[in-house]
Amino acid sequence: MTITETGFTYDGVRVKVSSSVLGLGLSARLYYAFFITPPSIDPKTVCSGSPVTLTVKNPYTGYYYNWYNSSNTLVQSSASTSYTFTPSTNTTYYVEAVELGNPVNHYSARIPVTITINPISSGAIGTSQTICTSGTPTAFTNTGSATTTGAGIISYQWQKSIDNITFNNIPSATSATYTEPAALTQTTYYRRVATSTLNSVGCSAISNVITVTVNTLNPGSVGSSQAICFNTTPSSFTDISSAVGAGTVSYQWKKSTDNVSFTDIPSATSATFTETLSLTQITYYRRVASSVLNTVVCNSTSNTITVTVNPLPTITLGTAPSACQEITSAPLIYTGTTGSPVTYSITWSGAALTAGFTNVSNVTLPASPITLTIPGAAPMAAYSGTIVVKNAGCESTAVPFTFTIHPKPATPSFSITTSN
Secondary structure, eight states, rough: OOOEEEEEEEEEEEOOOOHHHHTOOOOOOEEEEEEEEOBBBBOOOOOOOOOOOEESOOEEEEETEEEEEEOOOOOEEEOSEEEEESSSEEEEEEEEEEOOOOOOEEOOOOEEEEEEEEEOOOOOOOEEEEEETTTTTOOEEEEOOOOOSSSEEEEEEEEEEEHHHHOOOOOOSSSSSSSOSSSSSOOEEEEEEEEETTTTTEEEEOOOOEEEEEEOOOEEEOOEEEEEEETTTTOOOEEEEEOESSSEEEEHHHSSSSSSOOETTTTTTTTOOOSSSOOOSSSSOOOOOEEEEEEEEEEEEEEEEEEEEEEOOOEEEOOOOOEETOEEEEEOOOEEEEEEOEEEEEEEEEEHHTTTOOOOOEEOOSSSSSEEEEOOOSSEEEEEEEEEEESSSSSSOOOOEEEEEOOOOOOOEEEEEEEO
């Protein structure tokens, strides 16, 4: 039997007989009630799918506690002051305190406790993308906002990672969308955490992950600069180190005469390149490497090769030289040079060689005149030759000249007449 009086619940009464009354031969029954203080417990808010622990506040030593579900079905009876379970919906549980007694136990009133579910759906964000090294991804869009069927307040926090395992919050990235301001040099992963806050309890759900793949590309390097002579071709340009990229790598050689505007060289798509054209001015070459990954093309340029074109030296000859027969040397006068030539060479015609003239090769260029060696037995004729001059690396075009051997004057004859 239970008795309720002005809000207090008594679980029963006992009868006690007074000895003093019995001494008088009278009997009397005195009734008193056993009062069990009801347990105190706070309502709970819990995230969807998470366990919740209901705990009695200020429990009494030696009490048992009975826990009942929303159907008032006993689910736990023990000395433990808490009960843990995973609710699936908003619900109400009950708890009562039990004082173990003899011959009967004493029960408090059953106290309800409300459990509120704080559900949150993460929503969705834009798809993955591929960018080039040191590029920035396009803005990450909100393809589906986070939702809750409860009364929670929804907020967002964007996170990123370089290993798709450990994610860190991005400062101030708390909108439904996000634009990455930093240039990326490695593949990076992004996700959005949506949080519903209800009764000071925050429950979170994580969106899909956006993978920003960085198409890394190292262009490698090509052979060093060189100097050539006017109207000649440079040496082949070598591949010092090949390009390395995350995608499929290809090459395109380019050239320029101002080191600013470069144009493609047709069919020059190998790691090395050989110029087939003779150059008449300084020219610049470089190799562009391309990497294709997920249909995204990224380009990176090698070092620049400078091909310096040195002008050819020149020599200007004076009056055509000549000498009389049997003279063994004659001056070849020149009036000036360009390009600082340091040596000269003379090549004689076949007739001259037959007459005894000999070619001269890479002899130090003296101050004008150059001394020609004349074979003394050469017959009278005009003999042709060419002269070239060289500086450290370039040779002039051949300059023709004619050397004429004149007949030796006849020996004069005279007579002496004497008179007495």
